[in-house]
Amino acid sequence: MVEVVLETVALTMRFGGVVAADNVNFKLRARELRCLIGPNGAGKSTFFKCVAGLQTPTEGQVFMRGTETTGWMPHQIASMGVGIKTQTPNVMDELSVFENIWLAARRFHPVAEANRKAQEMVERLALGPIARSTLGRLAHGERQRVELGLVAVGDPWLVLLDEPAAGMSAEDVERMTGIIHELNRTAAIVIVEHDMQFIRSIAKTVTVFHQGAVLMEDHVDRVMSDATVRNVYLGKKA
Numbered sequence: 001m002v003e004v005v006l007e008t009v010a011l012t013m014r015f016g017g018v019v020a021a022d023n024v025n026f027k028l029r030a031r032e033l034r035c036l037i038g039p040n041g042a043g044k045s046t047f048f049k050c051v052a053g054l055q056t057p058t059e060g061q062v063f064m065r066g067t068e069t070t071g072w073m074p075h076q077i078a079s080m081g082v083g084i085k086t087q088t089p090n091v092m093d094e095l096s097v098f099e100n101i102w103l104a105a106r107r108f109h110p111v112a113e114a115n116r117k118a119q120e121m122v123e124r125l126a127l128g129p130i131a132r133s134t135l136g137r138l139a140h141g142e143r144q145r146v147e148l149g150l151v152a153v154g155d156p157w158l159v160l161l162d163e164p165a166a167g168m169s170a171e172d173v174e175r176m177t178g179i180i181h182e183l184n185r186t187a188a189i190v191i192v193e194h195d196m197q198f199i200r201s202i203a204k205t206v207t208v209f210h211q212g213a214v215l216m217e218d219h220v221d222r223v224m225s226d227a228t229v230r231n232v233y234l235g236k237k238a
């Protein structure tokens with residue numbers, strides 16, 4: 001049996017009278033890739049934030065590799081070997097691409113190893129030509145790639161990505177897809193995403209949220225052709 005690396009048990013988050021996440025029981029196994037989809041306000045981001053330590057659920061529990069992490073801060077979760085990429089970038093605009101990646105590597109490795117890891121990541125992400133550029137001057141797609149590098153350089157076994165394809169060109173999305181597939185060889189990945197084309201290209205199993213709860217969890221093709229899902233989500237988008 002493949003190890004469960006992430007589990008939530010009856011995870012619930014209330015904001016006053018709004019139940020943003022409603023009794024979510026979720027399981028992710030080692031090296032699984034799961035996309036979380038659903039219409040605006042369905043609760044995807046809230047669920048993601050509760051798992052990543054950005055919010056503490058009002059009820060329920062989060063487990064990572066069997067350890068309860070409910071209420072932990074993001075840095076505590078990261079130190080377990082979990083890579084978190086939120087929509088608020090955790091980068092230093094005035095430093096170069098290489099320096100940013102090196103700093104992220106240094107958090108996990110001694111200096112010599114950090115040098116090697118940072119160099120390797122620059123090559124893996126094809127960032128060579130812009131390695132010395134200041135991060136603040138990069139185009140959006142390049143920046144997203146660097147941010148993924150910051151996550152990958154820690155050799156995570158679980159990666160949490162919030163809308164990695166947002167605002168990207170088709171070419172950037174394709175490149176991002178390749179990097180995520182490579183990461184997925186060693187890490188389980190959760191992706192919150194709106195971009196249907198990206199989801200189709202990358203996902204196998206998809207979890208659909210609706211009104212805070214899990215509406216359906218199945219192969220992307222079955223989910224996309226399901227009448228209920230189309231009504232709550234795709235139907236609105238068409």
Ligand SMILES: Nc1ncnc2c1ncn2[C@@H]1O[C@H](COP(=O)(O)OP(=O)(O)OP(=O)(O)O)[C@@H](O)[C@H]1O
Pocket residue numbers: 015018019020038039040041042043044045046047209
């Ligand atoms: N900090 C907050 N305070 C009050 N209500 C909130 C808060 N965060 C989320 N909500 C509410 O919880 C519900 C779920 O929101 P959430 O952002 O998790 O949905 P989502 O599926 O991520 O939507 P989107 O696709 O638009 O990002 C919505 O009704 C939202 O208005």
